Amino acid sequence: MNIEMIRAAAARLEGHVRRTPLLSSPFLDEIAGRRLFVKAECLQHTGSFKFRGGWSAVSALDPETRAKGVIAFSSGNHAQGVAHAATLHGVPSVIIMPEDAPKLKIDNTRALGAEVVLYDRVNEDRDAIGARLARERGLTLIKPFDEPQVIAGQGTCGLEIAQQAAEEGIAQADVLVCCGGGGLTSGIALALEADAPGLRARPCEPEGFDDTARSLASGRRERNAAMSGSICDAIVTPSPGELTFPIMQRLCGPGLAVTEDEVLRAMALAFLRLKIVVEPGGAVALASALFHGDEIEGDTVIAVTTGGNVDPGLYQRALATLPG
Amino acid sequence: MNIEMIRAAAARLEGHVRRTPLLSSPFLDEIAGRRLFVKAECLQHTGSFKFRGGWSAVSALDPETRAKGVIAFSSGNHAQGVAHAATLHGVPSVIIMPEDAPKLKIDNTRALGAEVVLYDRVNEDRDAIGARLARERGLTLIKPFDEPQVIAGQGTCGLEIAQQAAEEGIAQADVLVCCGGGGLTSGIALALEADAPGLRARPCEPEGFDDTARSLASGRRERNAAMSGSICDAIVTPSPGELTFPIMQRLCGPGLAVTEDEVLRAMALAFLRLKIVVEPGGAVALASALFHGDEIEGDTVIAVTTGGNVDPGLYQRALATLPG
Numbered sequence: 085m086n087i088e089m090i091r092a093a094a095a096r097l098e099g100h101v102r103r104t105p106l107l108s109s110p111f112l113d114e115i116a117g118r119r120l121f122v123k124a125e126c127l128q129h130t131g132s133f134k135f136r137g138g139w140s141a142v143s144a145l146d147p148e149t150r151a152k153g154v155i156a157f158s159s160g161n162h163a164q165g166v167a168h169a170a171t172l173h174g175v176p177s178v179i180i181m182p183e184d185a186p187k188l189k190i191d192n193t194r195a196l197g198a199e200v201v202l203y204d205r206v207n208e209d210r211d212a213i214g215a216r217l218a219r220e221r222g223l224t225l226i227k228p229f230d231e232p233q234v235i236a237g238q239g240t241c242g243l244e245i246a247q248q249a250a251e252e253g254i255a256q257a258d259v260l261v262c263c264g265g266g267g268l269t270s271g272i273a274l275a276l277e278a279d280a281p282g283l284r285a286r287p288c289e290p291e292g293f294d295d296t297a298r299s300l301a302s303g304r305r306e307r308n309a310a311m312s313g314s315i316c317d318a319i320v321t322p323s324p325g326e327l328t329f330p331i332m333q334r335l336c337g338p339g340l341a342v343t344e345d346e347v348l349r350a351m352a353l354a355f356l357r358l359k360i361v362v363e364p365g366g367a368v369a370l371a372s373a374l375f376h377g378d379e380i381e382g383d384t385v386i387a388v389t390t391g392g393n394v395d396p397g398l399y400q401r402a403l404a405t406l407p408g
Numbered sequence: 409m410n411i412e413m414i415r416a417a418a419a420r421l422e423g424h425v426r427r428t429p430l431l432s433s434p435f436l437d438e439i440a441g442r443r444l445f446v447k448a449e450c451l452q453h454t455g456s457f458k459f460r461g462g463w464s465a466v467s468a469l470d471p472e473t474r475a476k477g478v479i480a481f482s483s484g485n486h487a488q489g490v491a492h493a494a495t496l497h498g499v500p501s502v503i504i505m506p507e508d509a510p511k512l513k514i515d516n517t518r519a520l521g522a523e524v525v526l527y528d529r530v531n532e533d534r535d536a537i538g539a540r541l542a543r544e545r546g547l548t549l550i551k552p553f554d555e556p557q558v559i560a561g562q563g564t565c566g567l568e569i570a571q572q573a574a575e576e577g578i579a580q581a582d583v584l585v586c587c588g589g590g591g592l593t594s595g596i597a598l599a600l601e602a603d604a605p606g607l608r609a610r611p612c613e614p615e616g617f618d619d620t621a622r623s624l625a626s627g628r629r630e631r632n633a634a635m636s637g638s639i640c641d642a643i644v645t646p647s648p649g650e651l652t653f654p655i656m657q658r659l660c661g662p663g664l665a666v667t668e669d670e671v672l673r674a675m676a677l678a679f680l681r682l683k684i685v686v687e688p689g690g691a692v693a694l695a696s697a698l699f700h701g702d703e704i705e706g707d708t709v710i711a712v713t714t715g716g717n718v719d720p721g722l723y724q725r726a727l728a729t730l731p732g
Contacts, residue, residue: 105429105451110492111519124451126683127429168434195435355723359450359716361683392683396727399679403720 085232085327087278090239090271093140097240100172101136102128104241106248106386109357117377119384121252122370123245124360126392130196132318132366133241133268133390134165134228140237141226142169150175152222155214159185160318161391162228163193171197178223180214186395229267230325238268242275242285245386249280256282257384258337260369263287263296264319266328268390273335283386286337288369290316290347296324296332297339305329315344315398318365318391340379346371351402354389364398366391409556409651411602414563414595417464421564424496425460426452428565430572430710433681441701443708445576446694447569448684450716454520456642456690457565457592457714458489458552464561465550466493474499476546479538483509484642485715486552487517495521502547504538512719553591554649562592566599566609569710573604580606581708582661584693587611587620588643590652592714597659607710610661612693614640614671620648620656621663629653639668639722642689642715664703670695675726678713688722690715 107122125133142154153176156166163179170177179193183202194200203213218225227234245259259276261269266287273285287296293314298306307323314320324332342350347364350371354362362370369387373380394402431446449457466478477500480490487503494501503517507526518524527537542549551558569583583600585593590611597609611620617638622630631647638644648656666674671688674695678686686694693711697704718726 102429102431105426107426107451111516127431127448131681131683192435352720355685355720357455359455359685361679361685396676396679396730399727400724403723406720 085235085274085331087274089232089236090243090275093233093236094240094243096143097136097139097237100139101240103244104128106252107358107360111357112353112374115353115374116385118382120373121254121384121386122358123241123386123388124358125241126360126362126366126389130161130164130168131391131393132161132165133238134161135168136240137234137237137267138162138165138169138226141231141233142166142173142175144233145224149224152224153177154226155180155218155223156226156228157210157214158228159189161393163189163198164196166226167193167196167198178217180210188395229265230327232327235267235271235328237271239271239275241268241388242272243279245272246276246279246283249283249386254384254386256382257386258380258382259283259285260288260340260372260385260387261285262319262366262368262388262390263289263339265321266296266324266332269336270328270331272388273331277335284337285335287332287339288372289319289339289341290314290368291341291343293320294339294341295321297341299324299329300333300336300339303333316347316365316368318363319368340372340376342368342371342375346375348402349405350374351399352405355403356406360389361392361394361399362389363391363394409559409598409655411598413556413560414567414599417557417560418564418567420467421460421463421561424463425564427568428452430576431682431684435681436677436698439677439698440709442706444697445708445710446682447565447710447712448682449565450684450686450690450713454485454488454492455715455717456485456489457562458485459492460564461558461561461591462486462489462493462550465555465557466490466497466499468557469548473548476548477501478550479504479542479547480550480552481534481538482552483513485717487513487522488520490550491517491520491522502541504534510719553589554651556651559591559595559652561595563595563599565592565712566596567603569596570600570603570607573607573710578708578710580706581710582704582706583607583609584612584664584696584709584711585609586643586690586692586712586714587613587663589645590620590648590656593660594652594655596712597655601659608661609659611656611663612696613643613663613665614638614692615665615667617644618663618665619646621665623648623653624657624660624663627657640671640689640692642687643692664696664700666692666695666699670699672726673729674698675723676729679727680730684713685716685718685723686713687715687718
């Protein structure tokens with residue numbers, strides 16, 4: 085895993101990925117106590133950065149392998165990113181989801197061109213189903229984060245941050261990233277090391293699901309006690325990845341953890357001041373920038389809002405945190 | 409009023425205005441029945457395109473005049489655009505607002521650096537108050553649309569649309585614009601005439617407040633029967649402007665008019681598929697593209713979402729139009 089793989093991914097993504105804007109608001113600067121820039125990756129195709137990794141992985145396959153199709157396990161943003169990337173390449177995709185996944189996510193993934201295979205969480209073995217389908221059809225598995233070409237794709241977001249920071253005259257800053265398995269965080273960290281060494285990536289997580297922060301502190305891969313119970317479902321993973329953790333360990337600053345209330349307030353402030361829709365798991369870095377300023381260094385901070393796929397009902401809860 | 413004024417405004421705005429992205433979604437293409445691109449001007453500074461005209465007008469003043477400050481009548485997006493532009497230029501701004509304007513808008517405008525002067529709609533004469541303040545302090549009035557430097561500023565959005573359409577390979581398309589007094593519509597029309605002659609601007613309005621559509625049809629400036637009663641308050645004006653109407657008459661295609669229900673559904677689809685926050689008056693063009701396809705020509709359409717300053721309560725009404 086190295087910067088050349090990220091640059092190669094960027095070349096493959098050129099003209100297909102959206103260069104998402106770097107937004108700001110004087111109102112948010114005031115709350116954050118410093119200049120705050122938001123990399124609005126929720127505006128990416130399929131509503132999250134996952135399209136970058138999906139496109140990178142699909143486009144990296146040799147044409148014969150790619151033509152047989154790809155397979156992924158996901159009920160969320162990775163599913164949509166892979167499905168859309170495969171369809172745009174004209175190849176089939178199979179997405180394995182639990183049968184109790186939200187209907188909207190199943191429908192969206194199908195509408196993006198994937199064959200969705202549902203399984204029973206209690207009585208069926210997801211991995212066995214996937215392995216059988218992959219074997220029978222010659223599908224290539226695209227893992228959500230512990231996969232070099234996926235990390236390379238997510239890293240293209242970091243190349244853009246480096247360019248956009250230079251355009252804004254930012255030489256030094258913490259770059260806060262919502263962190264699940266660490267694919268995006270490690271990819272961004274590698275890109276910044278090469279192109280903006282004064283910028284430092286830091287993983288942000290929900291309180292109680294801060295496996296990466298604890299792993300960085302202890303020096304070994306820690307696990308979360310639970311895998312459910314957070315509104316930030318998109319970024320809850322058992323532990324940092326085998327590939328991603330050593331990269332984060334070498335390059336990232338300490339992790340930050342935020343409460344659910346802070347996440348909801350960050351979503352509402354993104355609505356009010358930036359006019360972007362951010363999902364809970366995508367608002368963790370912004371919440372860190374806004375409400376944990378004492379844990380951040382320097383006069384400028386960059387927060388990546390990683391996704392915007394949120395149900396209207398939950399969004400309403402976030403808006404309810406706004407005054408009057 | 410000509411293209412050179414728009415190019416000069418673009419040079420003054422360079423580095424200060426945000427180049428807003430051109431977004432799209434396969435889900436919206438399917439509803440629209442053609443390729444649909446959205447110029448997300450709600451992501452502009454202060455949450456609407458009005459910052460362009462505000463910056464253009466303030467920056468066009470000679471330094472001595474500018475130093476005395478500017479004045480505007482507005483309780484909405486024009487107020488915030490002018491206030492923010494003046495503050496960034498380091499000059500004072502006075503915004504005249506009715507005393508029953510929403511508290512959030514008053515607070516926002518003050519927070520952007522303006523002196524807000526409130527008046528009683530029933531017993532006081534707004535224009536007299538403004539004229540007295542302007543005379544006493546030497547303030548320059550910045551009108552919301554019938555002002556060449558404001559039209560020139562809004563026209564810079566059209567220059568960007570021309571560039572972005574070329575990048576997407578779009579040679580021919582209707583460009584739908586939410587239209588109040590016509591400053592943005594006429595500015596975009598002039599820019600497209602020069603830089604993308606295959607693109608044609610068309611004004612979009614709420615039903616019952618379609619003064620511009622009726623004016624284009626009749627060939628003279630028609631008036632709206634009412635000035636209130638629309639959720640699209642940001643774009644309700646008595647009639648098209650004296651300066652803007654002849655430009656629209658020469659360059660624009662027929663106007664479109666949409667229902668409130670269509671506006672609310674367009675806001676909800678922008679939430680769901682594009683992850684942008686759009687206010688009712690800013691969603692009229694998108695609603696036209698989505699729900700009035702039979703009135704649009706060609707296989708591609710571009711809709712400008714002009715603003716995102718919407719109250720959470722009204723936004724909730726829009727989200728309630730989504731299924732499930």
